[in-house]
Amino acid sequence: MxxxxxxxxxxxxxxxxxxxxxxxxxxxxxxxxxxxxxxxxxxxxxxxxxxxxxxxxxxxxxxxxxxxxxxxxxNFSVDKQLIPIKPLIENAVQGHLIKAAEKNIEIKINTLTDISIPADERRLKQVMDNLISNALKFSHPETQIIISTKIDKEYFHIMITDQGIGIPKEEISNLFQPFSQISSRPTGGEKSTGLGLSIVKKIIELHKGEITIESEEAKGSTFTIKLPLVE
CATH class of the missing domain: 1.10.287 (Helix Hairpins)
Structure with missing residues (x-):
């Protein structure tokens, strides 16, 4: 620089x-x-x-x-160490239970794989916090947010699925850009800085991973994080 x-x-x-x-x-x-x-x-x-x-x-x-x-x-680096993923996800969920209760939303953990992966614990917790917060903002009251995990040969996957308002297909490509604002609005009048998802993408990329989204309007969205199993 x-x-x-x-x-x-x-x-x-x-x-x-x-x-x-x-x-x-x-x-x-x-x-x-x-x-x-x-x-x-x-x-x-x-x-x-x-x-x-x-x-x-x-x-x-x-x-x-x-x-x-x-x-x-x-700072183009993260402090990777071998961390257990199960307690990290559980702790992230605990931090959002009060907000979830305000909208009568259940955060459900499914098939949580007990494994350790090389990652920056603080940064990965930040990713989970951002994605859970985002799901809560755009979910209807009295619905569920489901968090699940799976493993393939190379990657550990974390899926966060909501039953919210969804995202128009033409807006998905810009979703991870700083200050991006979608036409769908938070269901409880919450505010969004438009920076959270760009932060998430940057952190995942620094882990040499990927983040993708599948969404359908009026039905909800699934964010999938892929993180390498080995350094």
Missing amino acids: DNGLLQKEEVFHQIIHDLKSPLASVLGLSEIFIRVLSPDLNENQKEVIRKIKKHTQFALELIEDLLEIQNLNV
């Missing part, structure tokens, strides 16, 4: 990083207002504070994703 581009990257990183502190303060204050002042506020005032909290959380998510995209573009 030449010096000019490196300086731009450093300035960008510093600006984005400096935005985090004031936004985190706003988020913290909104949570205090809701917790401490709630009895003295009318419903309109409570709703304003809830909106402040929601939009601030989204802004922080966007900043985190922007920093992540930059880090992945600059």
Whole structure:
């Protein structure tokens, strides 16, 4: 990377990083207002504070994703170690059960293969978090998200299937591009930065793996991750 581009990257990183502190303060204050002042506020005032909290959380998510995209573009490596995949997937699911309960969605684990593979544990957990979060956003209430695994001669496969709104065929090719926005909207009014799936694809590629999607409108989508069994 030449010096000019490196300086731009450093300035960008510093600006984005400096935005985090004031936004985190706003988020913290909104949570205090809701917790401490709630009895003295009318419903309109409570709703304003809830909106402040929601939009601030989204802004922080966007900043985190922007920093992540930059880090992945600059640091072309992952810290691979032999990790057991079963507890990683189970822990990822546990982290989303509260959100799932809000929409009465069941996250079901099927045929979870107990095997260890060479991978960056933190990064792979990040992939699972992004894909489960994405499935929850685009799933209808009172449906299922099913996670299953399989092995072939060369790859370990993780499949995440939802019963959501699906993705139009003509939009699938752009799905993993940064800031891509599809015409299908989250079913619960959730916001999306448009960066999560591009982060997922970059991490999987750094593992020398693949990610694919099969989707049918009004029926749902299946994301499939393929990771090499050996280094």
